[in-house]
Amino acid sequence: MNSIDPIVMKRRKFWGWGYEGEGVSDAELLDLGSSIRDRFGLKLQDLEAAPTIDEIELRESRVKSKASLEHLLSADKWSRAEHTLGKNLGDFVRGLERKYDNPPDLVAFPEDEGDVVDILDWAEEEGLAVIPFGGGSSVAQGIEPIVPDTFRGVISLDLRKLSRVLEIDRESRSARIQGGVLGPHMEDQLRPHGYSMRFFLQAFEFSSLGGWIATRAAGHFATGFTQIDDYVQSMRVVTPTGVMSSRRLPCDGAGVSDNRMFIGSEGTMGVITEAWMRLQDRPSFRASMSVPFSKFEAGVGAIRALSQSGLYPSNCRLLDPVESLLSGAGDGDDTILIVAFESADHDVTPWMNRALEICREFGGRVESDKPADSSQGAVGRTGAGGRWRNFFVKGPYYKEGFARMGILRETFETACTWSAFPELHARVVEAATKAVKKECGEGAVACRFTHVYPDGPAPYYTVIGSARRGGEVEQWAAIKAAASEAVLEAGGTITHHHAVGRFHRPWYDQQRSDVFAAALTGAKRAVDPGLIMNPGVLVDA
């Protein structure tokens, strides 16, 4: 049974989030549902049952394994279903509708880099498309096997067996890690050595190192080095024309960056089999505070000043009143700024004190007069910050629950300059609210900042409304289109960290320069002349 995760010996759900039999109970979901209904005046529907594998029909596999690769390939129904859909609202809804229209013909589970080479070689010979698959957490249809008819079939290439931390270089505080490792298992292997990658994105449990690199994920750190890009020291990428390997360097100035040409390539250039990654010492000093602001604009001013202060807080988020209410962090009156520092080297009190001073200057209500100290906030797991954190961690489980109970809840995110933000925010909220009203009747649009930079924030929007059974995909498509148009017109990007995939392609094509598109296509064609790698993503198939 190839679809069993090798480490935990558990099977991942083919629909929804997590391992079979795990997640949030129906009772908890109903509780959450009624609380949300009360707060936002939504209609709730009966909790729909998750699909069982027997209810799913998959089209026949069109591809027969090559004998020498048979041990790596699976036509198993569960595996194929598990690799059919990602984790956005449309994926969950289609799963609930038992619509698994684009299954891969086979799922490959390579055990080492040589296997990846062999599989790509065979795919090229046979005219098969290959879709690299890490944790499968894409919310942008990045792993959905929709490929042109010119291919004889499509393989989902699941890296879960490349899951080891292979080497640790203590002096250089870095580790050589295989691309298929999921967040928790990677941290389990780093912890005994005193290290952590501290890359706790929301999909942490079911996303892989290779997936983070391929999609330019943004992680735990809200300021400074936010993107996985900054933590890649070197990579190995199997392309159809050979292995790209880069030198282990702390920084390089020799020509165009080799790593950066493959980071963010979303499976279109090759398969990331391993990378040397920069690690963090496990922090021993921490301080965390939640600061309420009566006005959203004042919170924005404070967080902008923090972003430009050179203090580099590890956490620095802003929740608007709706987001606070939605997550249970607040009562819906205040904007809440969460700021935290962490260090393995030094007491962070002076940092926090200055950050709180900045908050006060902008009208933030810093509750305690005494200087924040490192024991305060107990890792930010109490108070408003703690409540928000709990909601954040359980988010992916709630998401499948919302789909089951007829709540339309989905997110989109962007980044823009500080000067562009006020208009972008106004236009996005207006467009999304109008679309929600039209599509759902009641509903709400919430905003938070997930990351901030000296030159701008990364705003993250949550939309919530009543779902129309059977119409959710269209409802969301209409809201998303309205919001995306506003984002692009106001100068934002279609994604700060959710990747392009197939879902964001129309807006991605609008926002990028044709000359860059030509350069990227040229690079891709050079390493993947058969265009077999994740066709249709980033570059025309």
Next chain:
Amino acid sequence: MNSIDPIVMKRRKFWGWGYEGEGVSDAELLDLGSSIRDRFGLKLQDLEAAPTIDEIELRESRVKSKASLEHLLSADKWSRAEHTLGKNLGDFVRGLERKYDNPPDLVAFPEDEGDVVDILDWAEEEGLAVIPFGGGSSVAQGIEPIVPDTFRGVISLDLRKLSRVLEIDRESRSARIQGGVLGPHMEDQLRPHGYSMRFFLQAFEFSSLGGWIATRAAGHFATGFTQIDDYVQSMRVVTPTGVMSSRRLPCDGAGVSDNRMFIGSEGTMGVITEAWMRLQDRPSFRASMSVPFSKFEAGVGAIRALSQSGLYPSNCRLLDPVESLLSGAGDGDDTILIVAFESADHDVTPWMNRALEICREFGGRVESDKPADSSQGAVGRTGAGGRWRNFFVKGPYYKEGFARMGILRETFETACTWSAFPELHARVVEAATKAVKKECGEGAVACRFTHVYPDGPAPYYTVIGSARRGGEVEQWAAIKAAASEAVLEAGGTITHHHAVGRFHRPWYDQQRSDVFAAALTGAKRAVDPGLIMNPGVLVDA
């Protein structure tokens, strides 16, 4: 007279560093020379005269201006000579030998982006190669017009007239700046607004924003965001197939980075006409200290700990005893660690105190018991740090002087992981010292760290020896080859911030992956199908 700098109304030297009639006096040079002779036992030779324009013979220009572009093009002897050689030892020596073998046929001085488009179009039609030229400070023959015979001629495209700060966005702390602006003139335009780019690389006076971006220059900040790459918010690049323009974004996660595909392209993909750049507030809090260590290894340990501390000092350099002696910062016994913090937002005393604690832990002799305060060190312009800084700033002027007085003095630099450093350093010093002995008799090899990262340093080596008149190019080639081989074998890069150009090409080709080379070539061919842009650099012509 196109070769007059439009702002300062001065003419740049066609040989050496700086404006005509400016620089270091012969008396100062002789003084420096005899001090170096005494310290390193070198032979000094008579101060050779800089070439005059009448002594230079240039081959006839093979290209006639197109009438509609005549006002932008110059076949003027001074201009052509000025655009023939860069600023490395071989360039200075060849200039002293009056060898200007590869002059451009014409020098273009576009006045806006449209002019750049017109010039590239015309060059493509006429079969001419185009070499983008910023400040001309390349030490890697990146702007030397050596192109294949298949071209009918070659144009040096000098951006000096694109020298304005066009727009400032205060809220987003960024500015739209033309690519041809030189460091000082850019700062002059930012200063009245309270901003600075704080990108004070050694070539600051005669290097341009576009040049920094094209060559991935590393600047003032010794830790954290060191490279110009990190300060680019968006770009406009004129390629032969159109203008690449990217969105103004503080961070983007949509596919492969568009900016990063053009940053470091060294003129091979197009001409950077302007960029939105992230700025810094002018610092008001500073602290700077020089800490001597009796052992180099102890200094390395301390600076490694600093690099991993999360303190992010703005300056964090290590000078080995030879470097200290060479620059006058020390007496040649101690290794000196220079550490500095700066901020526009907060007193940096807590940062400095912790940094000095780290230095003490590694045996550094922190001279003062009282905590460093922000007034101390007066911007680091006094003491050992100040002496070193003075030598650093005058470096490019001294460099032409050394060539004139028969001192072979040149540098090379790299980056590697902390774990690779001890062996890299031992091998490099051994190979370079052996080569210096063989080529020069007496001499020395000095090392400093210009930048440090959590996973490794950027070591910078200075070689000094007695020159053999007429044989300097071969002497240096032999030393450079020996050192470069050691660098590559020990896991370093051929350049951390000096770029590849034509000079580093053999080693660059060794260190990069063939698959990446193919991808880069694919990208280049897509935007420059005639391969007219800086042929031979990065990609085969």
